[in-house]
Amino acid sequence: MSNSTYRIKGETGEWEVVIGLEVHAQITTNAKLFSGAATAFGAEPNTQVSLVDAAMPGMLPVPNRECVRQAVRTGMAIEAQINKYSRFDRKNYFYADLPQGYQISQLYHPIVGEGSLTIEADEKAGLPEAKVIGVERIHIEQDAGKLMHDQHPTMSYVDLNRSGVALMEIVSKPDMRSPAEAGAYVRKLRAILRYVGSCDGNMEEGSMRADVNVSVRKPGDEFGTRTETKNVNSVRFVMAVIEGEAKRQVALIESGGTVVQETRLYDPDRNETRSMRSKEDAHDYRYFPDPDLLPLELDDAFLAECRASLPELPDAKRDRYLGLGISAYNADVLTAEVEAARWFDTLLDAGAKGPTAANWVTSELFGALNRMGRDLTDSPVSPQQAAELLGLVADGTISGTIAKTVFEKMLESGDGAAAIVDREGLKQTSDTGAIEAEIAKILAANADKVEQYKGGKEALFGFFVGQTMKAMQGKANPQVVNELLKKALR
Amino acid sequence: MSIDQATVRKIASLARIAISDAEATAMEGELNGILGWVEQLGEVDVTGVEPMTAVIPNSLRLRDDVINADPLTGGNRRDDVLANAPAPQHGFFGVPKVIE
Structure with missing residues (x-):
């Protein structure tokens, strides 16, 4: 199955790395999973906390329909099995960021079963071939609160604004074999979530973070013992964790040691992981079905609505672009971010021709936006204005060279292309x-x-x-x- | 199924409940009594019977995705939320330092 040639060179030969990722994605909703408190990022501490989220006695959880809907839509986007019957369980542990003393999650009956996504070949990134990565399951669970340790000499501060916010935990199969594959998987998953609209994919604000499972083995051997590095919050860090952890494990095994199954933390400043031994005892989670919540049963009408509301997804869009004669490179660039894809689709709808428009967007427009330090969402030129400019080139009114000049003037003045060509007398002559x-x-x-x-x-x-x-x-x-x-x- | 002293102590520790030796001994007997009583249910043949989650026909109710629709389960009540906290600090709960 694996076509990766990524190897760690040890003293006893080459080692293969086996990677599985658990991605926690915050579900985009107005309110929390089991309460009506808001989810917006950056609010004053403890202002978005209801009595349910603070685990006051007698408060009962009532699930937010939108969280269920978004998890189902996400499952459908990776062609996963959708479970019409799922249930919530309590995962018990004590920590200051968890007022209930348990997290409501779904262990035994998750809402989404097996699915998969495809990472594209990218020779430069060390991915010689496209590869299908399996997804084991997606379940819904509550996020915990946030702790701050640096505000007081003897106290930690607790902000429960995030407590009870809905997460999807998306668990991959141990199908990845290199940092590059894992990086591509996270990027592809992020793109799908953003197309679907179920998660904003903002890793800096913690809307998406990964637990990274890594083990090593001699190629062809059984899986080795894995470690899990928690809460890694960027693609670059995911890749760094894998590389560092694989090397650490190889060195450990080759010096006669054994890898212990444990939880580790990543320190980006020192680019190394370290053991979280203090939490060892906490792994006895004593899961049991949450008696406050009946099973979640979905009917066909609900599933049909979820499916009907799915947009064109990255793979389908990429295929369509290739069909228009757009190069594979441009198709990848244009479909990677949902905003770019939507902008480009509007440009096509306005009459621009695929390959020319793709070249123009990826070179001229992206180049200009780059220079101005802006992105597509606040582009000074609209798709309609761009279509007008490209139309003038296509019908021979102006040359490609002149188009560059006209584009600069459009950026400066905000005027339309035809108006600029007329005013400045830039019309191409065939006289x-x-x-x-x-x-x-x-x-x-x-x-x-x-x-x-x-x-x-x-x-x-x-x-x-x-x-x-x-x-x-x-x-x-x-x-x-x-x-x-x-x-x-x- | 029966449990021993060590299991009682582990469960107590996981639940963050301090118990004395005498309590642990008493608890061992009590917990085994409860488990034994519940185990009698194992005598019932439930082959082909779906697990029941409620004694009346009932299904899980869902809420709409609306902020603070019901003040009782909405946010914006920091003073209430912090009212019972022993050491609130600038709008945060203050707790003994917990750092890895």
Whole structure:
């Protein structure tokens, strides 16, 4: 199944790395999983906490329908089995960020079963072939609160705003074999979540974080003992954890030690993981079905609504773009972020032609946005304005070179392309008389080069084209220039 | 199924309940009594019977995704939430330092 050639070189030979990821994705909702408190990021401490979230005695959880819907839609997006019967369980442990003394989760009967997603080949990133990564399950659970340890000499501060916010835990199969595969998996999963709208994928704000399971083995052997590094919050860190942890395990085994199944923490400043031994005892979670919650049973109408509301997903969109003649590279770039894909789709709807439009967006537009430090969501040029510009090139009104000038002026002034072309007199000319007159002057002024060209130095043709275009101030139709030059130089 | 002293102590520790030796001994007997009593249910043949979650036909109710629709289960009540906290600090719960 594995086609990765990623290996850790040890003293006793090469080792293969086996990786599984548990991604916690915050479900995009207004209210929490079991209460009406808000979920918005960055509020004043403990202002988005209901009596349910603070685990006051007698408060009962009532599930938020939207959380259920988004988990089901996410499952459908990875073509997973949707379980019409699921249940909530209590996972018991004591910690200051968990007022209930247990987390409501789904251990025995998760809402979503097995599915999969495909990571694309990316030669540069060390992914020679596309690969299907299995997803074991998705379940719904509560997030815990947030602890701050640096505000007081002897106390930790607890903010329960996040307590009770809905999470999806998306558990992969141990199908990944290199940091690159794991990075591609997280990026693809993030893209799917953002297309579906079930999670904003904002790793900096903690909306998406991964527990990274790593083990090593000699190629072909049984799985080794794994460690789990908790709460890794960027793609780069996920990849760093895998590389570091795999090397640590290989060194440990080769020096006669044994890998212990344990939970570890990643320290990005030192780029290393360390053991969380103090929590060892907490692994006895004493799961049992939550008596406050009946089983969650979904009917066909609900599932049909979930399916009908799914948008075109990244893989389908990429295939459609390829079908339009767009290059694989551009199709990947345009489908990676849902905002870019939506912007590009609007551009196509406005009449722009696929391959040309794709080239223009990925080079001209992205380049300009980059220079301005902006992104597509606050692009000064709308898809409709871009379509107008590309239309002027397509119908021969302006040349590609002039289009760059017009685009700059659009960015400066916010005016439409046609208006700028009219105002500045940038219309491309196919007036053969005017072009021939310029060509005649140029050939007369460069008689020596004409001789060389006729003597076989054909590379000089480009020089004549350049001189003619310059004389025409870039406004001559390049094709007409080519034809007329060929005729004149014959 | 029966449990021993060590199991009683482990359960107490996981539940963060301090118990004395005398209590642990008493608890061992009591817990085994409870387990034995519940184990009698094992004598009933439930082959082909679906697990029952409620004695009346009932299904899980869901709430709409609306913030603070019912003040009783909504947020924006920090003073209430912190009212019983022994050491509130600037809007946070203050707890003895817990750091890895």
